[in-house]
Amino acid sequence: MGQRNIFVVGLNDFNRARLEQLRGAQDYRFHGVIEPAEVYDTEVFPIEDMLSRAEATLRDFDGPVDAIVGYMDFPVSTMLPLLCERFGTRTASLESLLKCEHKYWSRLVQREVIGNYIPRFTAFDPFDDEALSKIGQAGLYFPFFVKPIKSSGSRLGFRIDSPEDFIMATGRLRDEIGLISEPFNFVLEQASLPEAVRAVDGGHCMAEEIIGGWQCTVEGYVFEGEVVPYGIVDSIRYPQVLSFFCYRYPSRLPARIQSRMEELTRTIMAHIGYDNAAFNIEFFWDEVQNRIWLLEINTRISQSHCDLFEKVDGVSHQQVTVDLALGQRPDMPHREGEYAVAGKFFYRVFFVDATIVSVPDPEAIAALERRFPGTHIELQVTPGMRLSELPEQDSYSYALALVWMGADSDEALEANYARLAEELVFAFEDIIG
Structure with missing residues (x-):
């Protein structure tokens, strides 16, 4: 059998490098569909036109289309069932996907089987x-x-x-x-x-x-009707605000709480009828009331967690998406990575708006990455930008940089990030506080 052709909606260089490290990648050829900037760097989504152009790209391809995948939320997640149906490749049905992504429909369906765990x-x-x-x-x-x-x-x-x-x-x-x-x-x-x-x-x-508590994400997949949770990532917020401080893997939730979240995950995903695709579910554990809440269901792996799984388990969980799209049970390792714990940190400012005057230069970024092995830093801003121009921000802050790190313990991870953050220097003018 020749190499299998896997088409990735919004494929960028960063993800291509990860995909080429997956198990079995030597037998795959990865192709991009739709330019990355159209799904990463914009808030305008002409989805009908995007679907038309994606379909034309796939039909013009000289070879078999073996799989179509993506790792982004809207519009990529909702494009995939439509494209996969047209080309006969595997993914969840559109209706089962919408039972997760349409927040009202999702709550109605959740209420049918886990009503005590939703607000x-x-x-x-x-x-x-x-x-x-x-x-x-x-x-x-x-x-x-x-x-x-x-x-x-x-x-x-x-x-x-x-x-x-x-x-x-x-x-x-x-x-x-x-x-x-x-x-x-x-x-x-x-x-x-x-x-x-x-x-x-x-x-x-x-x-x-309002629900709250210790927030986490259960990453999982469904393969031929079997619901499989395979990892839980903690989502840690800045004190007193809704903005995320970091994602940390593995979770430090009590084992019994993790087990119960996995049970709830199996119950709701089976009830929805979601199949042959990855997902993640965000939960809260209210420690005071000892109560679990389901926040929302996402119909994809979390792209933010790819590096965390690679550092701790040995391979990005893009492995799950690719294997499922090819009709294979995911070949996802466990605790075979270089680090015991990993985190993605959000370096933020809490301005209403401002103009960026200067950012750390490439040499400074490279020096920090050398000082802290396993670290990757991605700046989100450039000089001259207004913070309000940044897409996909929450309503309370702006993420100036994303920092992925690994360590041998939670304490070392937090200490290393604190030292690194002190040396990420940005300058602003026209600040609106």
Whole structure:
């Protein structure tokens, strides 16, 4: 058998290098579909046009199309079932994917089998001037959280403590929700939806009871109906804010809590009917109440976690995505990596906005990476940029740099990052605090 052709939506050089280190990669040829900048560096997603161009690229290819994969959230995740159906390659069905990604439909399905592990919720129209009173009628009171029915990352998510907060949040939502609602509605039109779900399209939002605690992500896959969780990553936030400080693997949650989260994962993914694809589920453990909450389901591996699995287990969990797309049980190692623990850190500023004057130069970055073996630093900004130009940010801060590190212990990992962060020097002007 010759090399198998695997097409990756939004393939960039960084991910190509990782993919070529996977088990069996010598038998694969990786090809890009859709330029990386169209899915990484923008908030505008002309998904119908992107699908058309992707299909043309695949049809023009002189050879078999053995697999089509991607690692990004919207729009890549929702494009894959449509492309795979057209070319007869393996992935989850569009409807099972939407039962995860359409936040209202997902909560309805979750309530059917794990209702004690989800918050109270209701959908609302951000353009409805009576929305706040209707949320109250549904039994949700301050504080609560709002977010779009379909969002990307933490964008346009807000904690609501007062009517003034709600007015501010809906103002932002009215201005910006169309960037995702219009392309997401195109995807919804391709699916068979219950009427209760079809009435709540991409222009709607969710209001949910505030949940919290120790946050983590269960990474898993489904292969021919078998749900397999294979790793849990801790998500650690900055104190008193919603912004992430780091992702850490392996999780330090108590073993019994990890086991229960894995049980819940098997229950909900089997109930949804999701199959032959990777996923991850974000959970909270409220230690005070000893209560587990399911936050959301994502229909992909977490790209942020690839390096963590490589450092600790020996290979990026892109292995899972590629194997599944080829119809193979994933060949994912366990604890065969160079480090006992690994983290992805977010170097942030908490400005409303500012102009970047200077950033660490390549020589300084290279020197830091040499000082801390196993470290990789990716700057997210360049001189002259306004922070507000950065795509895919949360509503409270800006990530100036991403830092991946490995170590022999949690304590060493945190100490190394603290020393490194002191030497990442940025300068700003026109700061709006």
